Amino acid sequence: MTVDPSTLSNEKVLFLLNKSTGMAPYSHEFVMGGIDTQVLSGFVSAMGNFMGEVTGDEFSRWKTHYGSDHVFIVEGGEWVVGVLAVSRETNEVRSKLRRVVNEFEEDFAFLRNADAIEGNMFDEFDHYVRRIFLGDRLSKRSIIMKRPDAEVDSEIYSLPSTAFRVAKMMHHIGDGITLGKLARQLKLDLKEAKDLVSRAFWRHAIYILYVPADDDILVMSERSSSILLSKENPLNISPRTIRIVASLDGRTPLSSFLSEVPLEYVDQVLSEIADFINMGYIQRISLERKLVLIEECVLREVLNVSADILGSEIVSKYLQKASKEGIELHPWIARIDVSSELEVESKFDVTMTPADFDEMDEAISFVINRLTEQVGTLLEEGQADSIFRFARKNCRKRWKRYFTDVTI
Structure with a gap:
């Protein structure tokens, strides 16, 4: 199998930069030679000087293009700035970069004013x-x-035993x-195989x-829609895959779409979608977006259970009051959006950032809490809180399988 490595990872290089010192204490190269590291280092250094001159949230999240093939995504924390070079910006990678920056600041606060860093203190952080x-990708x-x-x-x-297991694994890979298997x-x-x-991928x-x-x-x-759904079809996508790609809504599991594909074509469709994921044209939804979907579920449950007790008209009135x-x-x-049948669905668009989804999550949570307080005045003592706790437990259980790398 002949492989173009530039298409097998949307992410190219990650840097974490200390705003105060201009040092980049941590970095990782996803694709060896995927981008000129001297140019990137120069960019990071220049950005360090820039960050030393400006403050404010407006500088904490931005991006800049490098040539025609790469985008530098920037996420700023309190004292660390994360820079990730990618082929295409996605909410998925921005969300991951954001989490990495937050974790680094929490774990290494003592390095905030450090002039030099020695040793292997970042080994666990690298994991x-x-x-x-x-x-969540494997x-x-x-x-x-x-x-x-x-x-x-x-x-x-980190361990000789790991190197031995990787070497053993390499003998089984063949052409792919x-x-x-x-x-x-x-x-x-x-889990062990993942x-x-x-580990083998991380060490190239x-x-x-x-x-x-x-x-x-x-x-x-x-x-990406202008490319994936172009009538010129520059990526030579099969009609079956086009139908699935056009249907992706950021809410529905892939299995629901695959169930409509004849079995003999499933592998072809999956292969094409995999290519688009690796190139950044299609993304898995971010953690922040998943959390919003859970809150929608909770609000839906609270509304429907309350309506079964009090009636839809009364619950709808209190919902409007809570929203106002x-x-x-x-x-x-x-x-x-809440329909007359009390179905809940928030309006998303492709411009929403992980921070926007945080705001949406807080907005839905506010409505849930205020609605619970208001309907609680019409119910037996503690009944409204029981409805809320049941809804939260039920929705977390329902969504648990979609969270592969975090606990909800």
Whole structure:
């Protein structure tokens, strides 16, 4: 299998920059040679000087283009700025970068004013970054491929046993193998196989084609529709895949769309979608968006259970009152749609950032809490709180399988 490595990872290089010192204490290269590191280092240094001169939230999230092939995504924390070079900006990678920046600031606050850094203090943090970027992408369908020039160097792995297991794994890959089949051949459970594969990828021993799982919830990336749905079809997408890509709504699991595809064409559709995921045209929805979907579920449950007791008309009146009371403090309430059947669906668009989804999450939470207080005046003592707790528990249970790398 001949592979163009530039298409197998949307992410190229990650830097974390200390705003105060201009130092970049942590970095990781996803694709070796994927971008000129001297140019990127110069950009990071220049940005460090820039960050030293400006303050304010307006500078904490932005992006800039580097040539025609790369975008630098920037996420700023209190004293750390994360810079991620990618082929295409997606909410998924911005969300991951944001989490990495927040974790670094929490773990290494003592480095805020450090002039020099020595030793291997970032080893555990590096494992965290690896898990954030790979944990929810690996599925039993993922295709593992050798790098043609790869050698297993024991010195780059934290333990000799890891290097040995990677070397053993390499003998089973051949021209390409699914993660599920690899796990069976190595007699590992899927979790162990994912960890081993992610470690090998992180040290540039293999390539990974991220074939999505049934439970993945996908959506097109910003400005990707003009390419994926172009009548010129520059990517030569099959009609069946076009129908699925056009239907991706960021709410529905992939399995629902695949169920409409004849079995003999499923592999072809999955292969095409995997290519678009690796190139950044299609993305898994971000953690922040998933949390909004859970809050929608909770509001829906609270509304329906309350309506069964008090009637839809009364509950709808209190819902309108709660929304009116919160609209000034939480403007995103205006984007919460509730139908006459008490179905809840927030209005999303491709321009929304992870921070916007946080705001939407807070807006829905406000409505839930205020509605619970108001209907509680008409119910027996403690009944409204019981309805809310039941709704929260039920929705978390329902959504648990869609959260592969965090606990909800």
